[in-house]
Structures are given as C-alpha cells and as structure tokens.
Amino acid sequence: PNGAGKSTMVNLLSGHLKPSAGQILFHGRDMTGLAPNRVSHLGIGRSFQRTNIFPSFTCLENCWLAAQSRLKNSFRFFRRCEAYAEVRERAEQALELCGLARHRDTLADALSYGEQRQLEIGMVLATEPSFLLFDEPMAGMGKDESARVVELLARLSKQYAMVLVEHDMDAVFSIAHRLTVMVNGEMLASGPLDQVRNDPAVQQAYLGDGEEQF
Secondary structure, eight states: OTTSSHHHHHHHHHTSSOOSSSOOEETTEEOTTOOHHHHHHTTEEEOOSSOOOOTTSBHHHHHHHHHHTTSTTTTOSSOOHHHHHHHHHHHHHHHHHHTOGGGTTSBGGGSOHHHHHHHHHHHHHHTOOSEEEEESTTTTOOHHHHHHHHHHHHHHTTTSEEEEEOSOHHHHHHHOSSEEEEETTEEEEEESHHHHHTOHHHHHHHHTTOSOOO
16 A cells, blocks of 8 residues: 555665665675665666656667666776677667667657656666566556556566566556565565465455455
C-alpha cells in the first residue's frame, strides 16, 4: 500500500538515500552510503516515478548520454575515436532492447508518454547494468501503453535481475517470479507468487476483512 516504504527502499538501494543503520551488500560488496553515480558504476540501474529524459534530444542522443556516463574517461576533453563508437553501439543496442529503434532520430518530446517511459528504460539499459530497479514504471499510463511496458519488462526479466515496485497487481503477476509485500516500512511476506497472494496477513493488510483476493 501507499506509504509502505517501497520507494524509500529503491532510493536506499540506488544511493539516493543514506541508511541510518545496517548495510547494503551487492555481490558481497558493501555499498552502504555510496553516491548514485558510484552505485551505477557497480552495475545497478534504476528508473524513477517521474520520467527523466532530455526532451530536446533525440532518442539516440538520450541513450548516448546514458552510455557515456559509464565510461571512465567520459569527462576528458581529448578521447579516442573508439570511445565514441563504443558509446554509439551501446546506445543503439539499448534502443533495440527497449523497442524504440525505429524512433532513434525522433525527439524525445515527440514521443507518447508510454514511449518516453520506454526511452527511460532504454537509458537505464545503455549503462550496461546487471541489476535493474523500476519504481512504478506504469504509473499514469493508459491500458495499451501499460501493456507495452509490461511486455518489455517481461522480456527484460529473462535477461536481468530486477526489482519492480508496482501497484498494478496484474502487471506484477505477469512479470514477477517472487513477490515481496511491505507494510509500514517492514517486509510482511516474501516468496513465490501464489504463496504470498494467498497469505492471510497480506489479504488483511490490503483488503481488510473482505473475502476477495488478489
């Protein structure tokens, strides 16, 4: 439910918030308190509830900038030409993965809202992550746009480890392999989908005393 701490968890994992206690480990490495750029360099990519793109840039240029951010020499004035080729290849691969290759030269501002969300996902992919964090990626979408993003995330779930925060339970059940329910900043239940959706404590937290289930 709202206020459960889902976005706070994503912000902690991505370095946008520093924990007041405890540790955050990624592949056995302590990343507690690292800045977002350093978290990204570890291979963790995230999207936000509000779309973060460059409206006046083309789709390719948006992904180009995202890919460039991962290069160790991305802020040097003099760089080898090979670096630009590497960035362009990453950007084009990301556009292919997110389903926007045909819009590579289209300004981001000209895309539909759903396509802009796809572009943001493409920008995340351009950083070559190994672990993805998605915070309500379907928020504000119509049915058709949401269906396209669900299809995209379902494909990505076969290639990447990911955490998906989402209120659309139909979308969650079509994508997720494991479900975790949070209430008041604490984990209420976690496990296989059917196990969690039929958990009495989960039903009580989301639906009160009614008999309806997810």
